[in-house]
Amino acid sequence: MNNTPIKLTSLTLLCSFVVFIACQTNDNNVSPTTTTTTGTTSSTATSIGTGVPDVYKKIYGATEIYVEGANIVIKTKGRPDHKSPYYQGTAWESTLYEAYNGTNTKYAINPNRIAEVNLTFKIPMNPVVDAAHAETPLGAIGVSLNGVAFFNQYAAQRAVLTNEINGFDQYNGHPQQQGQYHYHIEPTYLTKVKGKDALLGFLLDGFPVYGPVENGKTITNADLAKYHGHTSATADYPNGIYHYHITAEDPYLNGSGYYGKAGTVTQ
DSSP, rough: HHHHHHHHHHHHHHHHHHHHHHHHHHHOOOEEEEEEOSSSSSSEEEEOOOOOOOGGGTTTTEEEEEEEEEEEEEEEOOOOSSBGGGGGGGTHHHHOOOOOOSSSSOOOOOSOOOOOEEEEEEEEEEEBTTOOOOOOOOOOEEEEEOOOOOSSBBOOOGSSSSTTTGGGOTTSEEETOOEEESSOOOOHHHHHHHHHHHHEEEESSSSSSOOSSSSSOOOHHHSSSSSSEEEEHHHHHHHHHHHEOSSSSTTTTTOSSSSSSEEEEEE
C-alpha cells in the first residue's frame, strides 16, 4: 500500500527535471551546430548559431558565427589554411610551410612569422550607407572566407605598398610584427579555389567583398565608384546589393572610406 505513492512521487520528480532541462535549453535561444570544413591543408570546425543567414556560413575559417542583436559576430584565429613560407619556425611548419614559389622576382621574406590571434568581428547583418564614410584604419578592416583579415591599401604609417608588396607570399599575404597574417590585395588562394568572381568575405560595414571578375569581365577601378564598389545583383544577393571588388590597382579593395557604417573588430 505504501509503495504506490513513493513510485508516483519519484516519477513526478523525474518528469519535472526533464521539463526543467528542456526549458533551460530553449531559454538559451542558441542552438549552435558544428560544421567541419576540410581544405587541402587543414580542417576548421565552425560553431554556427541559430538564425545565421546562409551567406555568412561561407566563412569556413571561422571558429564561431552567431547573431547578436542586429549584428553577425564572426570569431577567427586569423591563420591561413594555405601553405606559406611564413609558417617556417612555427608549430605548423611540418604541414603548412612551403618555400616561396611565386612569380615576384623581387620577393624577400620579412622577419615576422604567422601566429594565431583571436579576432572577433561584429558587423551589421543589414548594412546601411554611412553619410560620413569613415576612413578605413590600419589593421583589420574586414574578414575573408578563410578567417584571415583584410587590410587596406597602406603599409605601416600609411605608406604605399610599393616596397611591402615584395614581402607578400605566393598567395598575396604576409604577417605583421605580432604575427597576424592578412591580405592587402587579391587573396589568390581563395580566388583559385572559389573562383575569380566569388564572394571572398565582408568588410566591417557588412557589405560583401567579391573577386576581380563579374559577369565574365575583369573589373578595374574605372568600373567602381569612389569607395571601390558598386551596386548590382550577385549570386549571393540576386536582388542586388552594394559590394566591393578586389582589383589589380591601388586601392585594391577599399577606396576613400567605408561605404557603410562600420562595425567593430577586437583582438
